[in-house]
Amino acid sequence: MHQNSVAGGHGRNGNGKRPPGRPRSEHARLAILRSTLKLLQENGFSEFTIEEVAERAAVGKATVYRWWPNKGALIADAFANSATPNLHFPDTGWIDKDMSQQMRQLVRVFSGPQGRIVSAILGAGQSDPELIEAFRERFLKPRRREAYTTLRRAIVRGELRRDVDPDLLLDSLYGPIYMRFLIRHDRLTPEFVDRLCALVLAGARPRHKSGSRARRARPRPPKPRH
Template sequence: MSPTASPGRGPKVRTAVLAATIDELSERGYAAFTIDNAAQRAGVHKTTVYRRWPDRETLIAEALTDSLTTEIPIPDTGSVDEDLRALARSLVAWANSASGRAVLAVMVSTAAGLPAPPLSARHVFRDRIRKTLPVVTRAITRGEIPEGTDPAEMVKALVAPIYFRVLITGEPVGDSTADAAAAVALTAARARLFTTS
């Protein structure tokens, strides 16, 4: 390590740049987002950003992933009912936060006639669904929902009502929205609506 290098500098710079990216998306939107503005907001030179993220799409995708991972943890309470409710409540809290609104604005930019978000942004959401699947597979193992339940379909059923209200109808969402979404997904799973056999 060079005498001028700081052991904590790398992680601190990453955190600052990703936070600045979310703030820029929140304030300016996807179409107006630039690496220069994100770098300035983070207090670093743009070449520092380009060394780690070669283009804005890569930077945005990592910022989205970081936001989702940090603010929507994967619960493991030992009860599918509790897990689904906790997951839905985290999603609602995130959707109501500045970072959540920024991320969701990126995803609907095409609908507003703005440039389409990169495919990597959509992969972030697919990856998040994939990481949530153990909530369902653990519930199957515990016998709380039927064997053969498709975990991805159940998770999509959980999050769909929340995204519908946030993105389509513009209705406010809160804990009651989350609890209802969790109850509907669990009821549907127990009715074998997501079974593959």
């Protein structure tokens, strides 16, 4: 089977022993990943060619195929190992602010050169399950985990209903962004993000009971932004 370059297709193996033979060239690996990303954001997926990746990386085609079984795996790996943009959640003390700030960052990334790559991955992923899985595991889930924490804080603060379904809520917040990003039927602006947050979070707030204002119960000071 093909070695995943992250799991250690090179260097010492579990035994602490290096296998015989010439070790894998780290330089080649990086050059390949770099040219993969560059090519992807220049040309999109439809003109993405392993032949050109190899040429730009000044690497033999076989070296690419030795370590990545197909385009999808290569792109997924390149994307996963790319400098993941700063998409962490702040802790402002208000769920609206926490969410909208992070979502604005996401929109900014989607609008920049990295967006081209994400769009290529999601596009090509429609006919390559591995690719879309890589996106979920390496991009979506890590952020989801952070988001869960953020939501939990808001529940504790009483900003959200205790019985809110976090996945439903997060899909409701991010789904519209992905939809506009992929279908491009409308603009992806910070204002859109704010109004989206306001709309969706409004539906997730506790039923107001007289005398118990949710916002008042703020148990602890916010952490500084990450």
